[in-house]
Amino acid sequence: MPHLQSRSLRVYADSLEYLDQTRLPQTETWVRCSSPDEWQTAVKSLAIRGAPLIGLSAAFVLAQYAAQHPGRENEWQRVSDRLRATRPTAVNLMYCLDAMEACFSQGPAALSERATALFEEDRELCLRMAKYGADLLAEGERVLTHCNTGALATAGVGTAIGALAVAKKRGLTLHVYVNETRPLLQGGRLTAWEMADLDIPYQLIADSMAASLMAAGKVDKVMVGADRICANGDFANKVGTYMLAVVANYHQVPFYVVAPYTTVDPACATGDDIPIEQRDAAEIRGATGAFGDIVWAPENAPVWNPSFDVTPASLVTGWVLDTGVFDKAAIARGEHCR
Numbered sequence: 001m002p003h004l005q006s007r008s009l010r011v012y013a014d015s016l017e018y019l020d021q022t023r024l025p026q027t028e029t030w031v032r033c034s035s036p037d038e039w040q041t042a043v044k045s046l047a048i049r050g051a052p053l054i055g056l057s058a059a060f061v062l063a064q065y066a067a068q069h070p071g072r073e074n075e076w077q078r079v080s081d082r083l084r085a086t087r088p089t090a091v092n093l094m095y096c097l098d099a100m101e102a103c104f105s106q107g108p109a110a111l112s113e114r115a116t117a118l119f120e121e122d123r124e125l126c127l128r129m130a131k132y133g134a135d136l137l138a139e140g141e142r143v144l145t146h147c148n149t150g151a152l153a154t155a156g157v158g159t160a161i162g163a164l165a166v167a168k169k170r171g172l173t174l175h176v177y178v179n180e181t182r183p184l185l186q187g188g189r190l191t192a193w194e195m196a197d198l199d200i201p202y203q204l205i206a207d208s209m210a211a212s213l214m215a216a217g218k219v220d221k222v223m224v225g226a227d228r229i230c231a232n233g234d235f236a237n238k239v240g241t242y243m244l245a246v247v248a249n250y251h252q253v254p255f256y257v258v259a260p261y262t263t264v265d266p267a268c269a270t271g272d273d274i275p276i277e278q279r280d281a282a283e284i285r286g287a288t289g290a291f292g293d294i295v296w297a298p299e300n301a302p303v304w305n306p307s308f309d310v311t312p313a314s315l316v317t318g319w320v321l322d323t324g325v326f327d328k329a330a331i332a333r334g335e336h337c338r
Contacts, residue, residue: 050153126156133163233313
């Protein structure tokens, strides 16, 4: 039996199992991960994904490595550095590894305890922010979301989808529009799957359809997650979020970002300081690997394929954290960084 379990992660004494998110929604396949190398491969392929889950799984991988190599703190540090470099945009990874490194002098048992505490903390953070997010929703509202922000991406109920899940439990009837979302169509594959699992009515749309939907007056709110929130309120999220915020602003549709405090990076002044990862050009030229082998563009077509974009704070209606809902004035005062 696992020591800890979430919707997409099982923690054992000497290994992890993750729900391979590249195989959803067709199959639920659990894969064993017993080394830092295996973890890096899974994260880079997006088999393990979601900013909170990436950080938490890294913490357990590091703790288990330390238990297998006791008394070798310098090597633990090298492993931590490798894990840290795997996903430079998502700051939750840095938060978790900073917490783990602070325990190095106390030995492997302390690392295991710290990783467990981080896991339990994320569950609680998810529930808090989900409740705040649900407070913003009303009966019958139509909510547009982007990428995947549910239980698949966290240890708990999720961030933006967590708010929808809590609203559903309160008895609210909602309708959710799901952007399909690149890379790897994470909205179409994962969020649609979670909406069905939560029994929340939804419709899947291509990202480029959001403007027409808002122009038709069919969207009441937009709720998205985040991979890093800056000191000034700018935030990075899956590519396409910035475009969504611009369109929402034009159509005067409230736009909310939902994330835990572990996603806030006070040391990052503005969105210009966020490193943006580039992904494989093959994802734009066609579908490969778990999605088959269909190429629809010229084989040598030049490609620009960033994983994330940055949404300016000026386009955000509110920041929903586990500590409360912050408006632009509160962000300007730095209250989200405390």
